[in-house]
Amino acid sequence: xxxxxxxxxxxxxxxxxxxxxxxxxxxxxxxxxxxxxxxxxxxxxxxxxxxxxxxxxxxxxxxxxxxxxxxxxxxxxxxxxxxxxxxxxxxxxxxxxxxxxxxxxxxxxxxxxxxxxxxxxxxxxxxxxxxxxxxxxxxxxxxxxxxxxxxxxxxxxxxxxxxxxxxxxxxxxxxxxxxxxxxxxxxxxxxxxxx
Numbered sequence: 001x002x003x004x005x006x007x008x009x010x011x012x013x014x015x016x017x018x019x020x021x022x023x024x025x026x027x028x029x030x031x032x033x034x035x036x037x038x039x040x041x042x043x044x045x046x047x048x049x050x051x052x053x054x055x056x057x058x059x060x061x062x063x064x065x066x067x068x069x070x071x072x073x074x075x076x077x078x079x080x081x082x083x084x085x086x087x088x089x090x091x092x093x094x095x096x097x098x099x100x101x102x103x104x105x106x107x108x109x110x111x112x113x114x115x116x117x118x119x120x121x122x123x124x125x126x127x128x129x130x131x132x133x134x135x136x137x138x139x140x141x142x143x144x145x146x147x148x149x150x151x152x153x154x155x156x157x158x159x160x161x162x163x164x165x166x167x168x169x170x171x172x173x174x175x176x177x178x179x180x181x182x183x184x185x186x187x188x189x190x191x192x193x194x195x
Contacts, residue, residue: 079154080194082153083126083155083191083192083193083194084113084129084191084192084193084194085193085194088113088131088193089110089112089113092110092131092189092191093110095153096110096133096189099148099149100145103137103141103144103145104137104141105136105137105141105142105145106135106136106137107133107135108134108135109133109134109135110132110133111131111132112131113129113130114129114131115129116128116129116130116190125195126155126192126193126195127193128190128191128192129190129191130188130189130190130191131189131191132186132187132188133186133188134184134185134186135184135185136166136182136184137182137183137185138181138182138183139163142185146158146161146187153191155191155192156189156191158187158188158189158190159187159190160186160188161185161186162185162186162187163183163184165182165183165184166182166184167184
């Protein structure tokens with residue numbers, strides 16, 4: 001290049017610079033954009049494959065979900081079959097008297113139901129009925145009765161318990177020395193009502 005005239009050398013340098021500029025422009029203008037597009041397309045492809053795999057898992061689990069739904073529906077129907085309905089006053093008497101057979105507890109007074117709203121959840125399909133009960137029992141028997149009752153009936157709860165020493169009264173129905181160890185109690189049973 002030293003032997004070339006200055007004019008030719010300048011032209012060659014100018015051609016080399018122009019070629020380098022054009023190549024750089026092509027690289028940054030076309031090739032780098034194409035690489036970015038290919039990278040984004042590869043990410044989208046992976047995302048779509050993940051979505052497809054997830055959808056296939058959901059489709060394959062439809063039969064299991066339907067089976068679980070049928071079991072849950074059957075369980076709900078069985079529970080609803082034992083819920084309060086019809087004449088609720090006789091229902092609560094039968095339910096409590098049937099349950100208390102295994103406990104040394106006396107419950108001679110049952111009140112009529114008082115309708116109430118269940119304020120736990122919005123759009124809850126069940127209403128509630130509150131029953132007031134009075135009776136007498138020994139402390140340990142009463143505690144076992146309350147615990148076992150709430151475990152046996154998941155749709156009912158006992159609340160507002162009041163305990164006093166038992167005395168000869170109409171609530172206990174008994175008089176004498178046997179009442180020294182007994183407690184008089186009052187409580188409410190809140191039961192969900194079958195719609």
